Amino acid sequence: MSEYAIEAAGLRRTYRSRTGWLRPQRREVEAVRGVDLTVGNGELFGLLGPNGAGKTTTIKLLNTLLIPTAGTARICGFDVVRQTREVRRRIGYVFGGDRGLYDRLSARDNLRYFAELYGVPGREQKRRIAELLELVRLAGRENERVEGYSRGMRQRLHIARGLLHRPRVLFLDEPSIGVDPVAARELRQTVADLAATGTTVLLTTHYMAEADELCGRIAVIAGGRIQALGTPAELRHHADGRRVLEVEAYGVTDERLAAIHALPRVREASLEVIGAAQVLAVQSDAGVDVQADVLRELDGVRLGRVTARQPTLEDAYVAIVNRVDERRSPEAVPA
Numbered sequence: 001m002s003e004y005a006i007e008a009a010g011l012r013r014t015y016r017s018r019t020g021w022l023r024p025q026r027r028e029v030e031a032v033r034g035v036d037l038t039v040g041n042g043e044l045f046g047l048l049g050p051n052g053a054g055k056t057t058t059i060k061l062l063n064t065l066l067i068p069t070a071g072t073a074r075i076c077g078f079d080v081v082r083q084t085r086e087v088r089r090r091i092g093y094v095f096g097g098d099r100g101l102y103d104r105l106s107a108r109d110n111l112r113y114f115a116e117l118y119g120v121p122g123r124e125q126k127r128r129i130a131e132l133l134e135l136v137r138l139a140g141r142e143n144e145r146v147e148g149y150s151r152g153m154r155q156r157l158h159i160a161r162g163l164l165h166r167p168r169v170l171f172l173d174e175p176s177i178g179v180d181p182v183a184a185r186e187l188r189q190t191v192a193d194l195a196a197t198g199t200t201v202l203l204t205t206h207y208m209a210e211a212d213e214l215c216g217r218i219a220v221i222a223g224g225r226i227q228a229l230g231t232p233a234e235l236r237h238h239a240d241g242r243r244v245l246e247v248e249a250y251g252v253t254d255e256r257l258a259a260i261h262a263l264p265r266v267r268e269a270s271l272e273v274i275g276a277a278q279v280l281a282v283q284s285d286a287g288v289d290v291q292a293d294v295l296r297e298l299d300g301v302r303l304g305r306v307t308a309r310q311p312t313l314e315d316a317y318v319a320i321v322n323r324v325d326e327r328r329s330p331e332a333v334p335a
């Protein structure tokens, strides 16, 4: 058995497309710009990054759905371009959202159908399906039609589907997208249980908290490149020596956020929407108090609590990703 479940070296992918009708222009988007990565057998590895960072493209290169423009990748030692069949036998792919299941069928019948499709031998099907229903905590609900399932239950059923043929490596692309917080917690439990069975999991997510809770190591990807890679504790160091001012607000515009970010002693400024409120997090160097400057920029905006706190992993993530935005070359170049 290969030492690594996933290996990527210099992986690149450029999309070429045409835009415009009257004066068509060829455009190239370098979605993945040289990714080097190794994931050990049985690891639960997170790929984290903002929209358009290149996460899905990276996954599709690794799971043989896209061919790399350059570079190589191996799954369990098999080359994703030259040994696709060997690779496909060893991988499962589950993506977010709730398409791809048969609503009129029960969970069990969905799994039976896909087991047939994936060539799971008849005598094994029953046991495997029962095992998986147990793993994704749908045992007891397996005879109900999927149309009555919540999003979280559907997502867990998707995971079961992706595991029917006992893949060594499971790609989980944004599993918690559109799922409510309680269901997301159940989903995280399923992913943790799955990793405990020894399956290697590559998980992509927008949510740092999710990656922090689940993953042994995380790669932060932005602008098509890995910007930082390590355990959650190691990544946290990217915000060492910072302090964070947190302001609850209602109605901060993009312009105001940009103005705060541009303040001379501000290192980062980010905005998160939590229910009806916005939470503005402003990073500065540890010894620097930017509160007065920030509040001046927020003049006229309704504010709630203002607190100073130590940086979290989320702040480290913002620092890593913003660093990229600042020095980023244009993403699309006319061909």
Ligand SMILES: Nc1ncnc2c1ncn2[C@@H]1O[C@H](COP(=O)(O)OP(=O)(O)OP(=O)(O)O)[C@@H](O)[C@H]1O
Pocket: 015, 016, 017, 029, 030, 031, 049, 050, 051, 052, 053, 054, 055, 056, 057, 058, 331
């Ligand atoms: N089929 C395609 N044709 C052209 N450009 C594409 C295509 N798919 C993705 N892109 C572009 O490639 C870049 C990376 O996209 P990708 O979907 O890999 O990012 P992502 O990190 O998965 O983002 P998200 O979190 O939004 O899904 C983006 O700029 C995107 O617009």
